[in-house]
Amino acid sequence: MGHVSFLCKLRSPYVNNAEKYLRKIRYILSELELVRSLKTSPCLSTTEDAAKDCPVSRIRNFSIIAHVDHGKSTLADRLLEITGAIGHDSGNQVLDKLQVEKERGITVKAQTASLNYHYVGDRKIPQGQYLLNLIDTPGHVDFSGEVSRSLLACQGALLIVDANKGVQAQTAANYRLAITKGLTIIPVINKIDLKNADPERVYGQLKTLFDIDKNSVLKVSAKHGDGVEDVLKAIVKRIPSPPARLREPFRGLLFDSWFDRHRGAVLLLYIHDGSLSVGDQITSVNSGRSYEVKSLGMLRPQEEAHQTLSAGQVGYMTCNMRSPSEVCIGDTFHKKDEAVEQLPDLKKATPLVFAGIYPNDQSQYLALRSALEKLVLNDSTVSMVPDSSPALGQGWRLGFLGLLHMEVFGQRLEQEYGAEPVITAPSVTYKAKIMGAKNIKKYGKDEISFSNPTHFPDVQIISELYEPIVTATIITPDVYMGSIISLCVDRRGVQISSVNIDDERVMLQFSMPLNEIIVDFHDLIKSVSSGYASFDYETSGYAPSKLVKVNILLNGNIVEELSTICHVSKSARVGYQLCTKLKDLIPRQLFQVAVQASVGSKVVARENIKALRKDVTAKCYGGDISRKMKLLKRQAEGKKKMRMIGNIEVPKHTFISVLKR
Structure with missing residues (x-):
């Protein structure tokens, strides 16, 4: 005193x-x-010794999951401040390090931080120093792969719900994901300081949807720090320690990675069993290759070097791994010449949206390839295969989990690597059933998949076409239910269920084609509901559909690169939109150009590009009218002949404007 x-x-x-x-x-x-x-405390005072000697029983690995803008990153800031990982003046959203995250105000990349916390509380739980490994995850449905991968290294999760907005679509999706992985859920109602906060209403929603007991729910204000200390105590008391064994042979699970220009691939490991030290020789179960451990450490949230990582801990590792192609998320590492059982592998996320990426100029091909490989190392949910286009040259066909995922990936390419690629309009993967023994032998199978319209098979050899279907979940105030149902029906949706969450909100489920929602559906949902509705979707396989290929013809010649795939009921609308756009983009010729959209042999839309006309009668200052008529007739004959033999050169920027989203 x-x-x-x-x-x-x-x-x-x-x-x-x-x-x-x-x-x-x-x-x-x-x-x-x-x-x-x-x-x-039982753990020593220095952070490295504390990490090395802290027993497994005093380690807690947990994740923060929630819908977009429910306060995950703000709560993470308070946890970092209370445990002393950062100062009180470090700024907001410390774990959102990417420029795109700061600009958009959302988390797109899961971030890890290891925290030292001194627990004082319930005498049933040993008091003293604990090691808390926190993983802050994104909230948007397009980054669900980040959430799924992060939960592999956790035994518990904080489920954050906004006290004003209540349970949203992605809240339900993340809850189901955590439960299926056997995690302990700690429900937290955030933003109780808001004027319109209604925690009692949110209690009722959690009880109705998830059967969560009111007594297990914590109330906090992450912005002001109220109740955050109780969250830390609940993490220690409720979340179990990792099922790790220090005396067993080393096994490490690779669940994230990124590229460093000086060190090569940096791997984020969850040490499941044993221990790992600098200089050890380790082997990848996936590739069978061996590496020497060059450095180890923890993220606090800045990198902190350690000589050893032990069972239950989460940390980074660098080794002589230089090529991004050697990294496989979900891989198991073990010490060389030690036989171990492989850890449960991460189920690879299935890309839903595909787009072509091409360099603006073919001289930039190698630089763009290097940038793509490094960025894909940081975002393993992106699939990448080489592709080519007669109009745009050599490039790649990339698969994403959604439209926002595609936009953020393109933005990161520009900001982090200085690339300026051409990204084509998004599409989805379709399937076709092939008939005829000769045709099946040609393709090597009776069912083929394609995402590029140029690979659409001949309709004469197709017995049935299939398109991907999703189960869409929409949570909305009931006053907007009519408008949302009309929008879903217009997008070929079929209602599955309708559940009243409380007196004001309802949860709708629709079965919808994926290609109807990937471009603008989320924006339209927000528009018709004045921003109050939330939207989430899960894949539910393929269903038969009447799909057609809409071809674009210039003076009767098909331009394959401009073709697209859509449902037969929308072919006329899609064809008209393409023709109208091309009419404004294609330069005028010396003869009239007919821009047509066709389905098979049937023309569904047409626009005409008027010819450039030279005034051949300008030099006639009077005289007989027959002289002018003769000149005009000769001009008409020349244009007719030119139209028959003339080639229409479509500039590259026209293809880019049409193909680019």
Whole structure:
């Protein structure tokens, strides 16, 4: 108390601010208590020794999951501040490090931080120092692969729900994902400081949808820090320690990676069993290749080097792995010449949206390939195969989990690697059933998949076409239910169910074709509901569909690169939109150009590009009218002949404008 009286004497002139300075005194005392506890706790005082000697029973691995903008990153900031990982003036959303995350205000990449926390509370739980490995995950459906991968290294999850908005579509999806992986869920109602916050209503929603007991729910204000200390205590009390065994042979699970220009591939490992030290020789189960461990460490959230990582811990590793192609997310590592059982592999996310990526100029091909390989290392949910286009040259066909995923990937290419690629309009993967023994032998199978319209098979050899179907979940206030149902029906949706969450909100489920929702459906949902509805979807296989290929013809000649695939009921609308756009983009010729959209031999839309006309009668200053008529007739004959033999050169920028989203 000597420190207290000394500080009080210093502040004696400011009696009116006594409460303010009393809080400061309490904070200093808590810091002194923390230093004292670090010296006497079972884990040693230095962070490296603490990480090395901390028993598995005092480790907690957990993730933060929620819908977009429910306060995950803000809560992560408070957890980092309370545990001393960052200062109180470090800024907002510390774990959102990417420029695209700061610009868009969303998390797109899961981030890890290892925290030291001194637990004082329930006597049933051993008090002292604990190691908390936190993983902050994205909330948008397009980045569900990041969430699924992060949960592999966790035994529990904080489920954050906004006290004002309540349970949203992605809240339900993330809850189901965590439950299927056997994680302990700690429900947290955030933003209780808001004027319109209604925690009681959110309690009811959690009970109705997830059967969560009200007594297990925590209430916090991540912005002001209220109740965050209770969250840390709940993590220690409720989440089990990892099922790791220190005395067993080393097994490590690779669940994330990124590229460093000096060190090559940096791997994020969950140490399932045993221990790993710098200099050890390790082997990949997936590739069979062996590597020497060059460096190890933890993220706190900045990199902190360690000589050893032990069972239950999460940390980064660098080795002599230079090629991004050697990295396989979900891979198991073990020490060389030690036989171990492979850990459960991560189920690879299936890309839903495909787009072509091409360099603006073919001289930039190698630079773009290098940038793509490094970025795909950081985002393993993206699939990448070489592709080519007569109009755009050599490139790649990339698969994404959604439209926002595609947009963010393109933005990161530009910001992090200075690339300026041409990204074509998104499409989905279709399937076709082939008939005829000769045709089946030609393709090597009776069912083929394709995402590029140029690979659409001949209709004469197809017995049936299939398109991907998703189960869409929409949570909306009931006043907008009619507009949303009309929108879904217009997009060929079939209603599955309707559940009242409370007196004001309803959860709708529709079975919908994926190609109807990948471009603008999410924006339209927000528009018709004034921003109050939320949308999420899950894949549910393929279904038969009447699909057609819409061809574009210029003066009767098919331009294959401009073709597209759509449902037969929308072929006329799609054809008209393409023809109207091309009419404005294709330069005028010396003869009339007919722009047509056709399905098979039937023309469904047409636009005409008028010819450039030279005034051949300008030099005639009078005289007989027959002279002018003769010149006009000769001009008409020349244009007719030119139309028969002339070639239409479509500039590259026209293809880019049509193909680019």
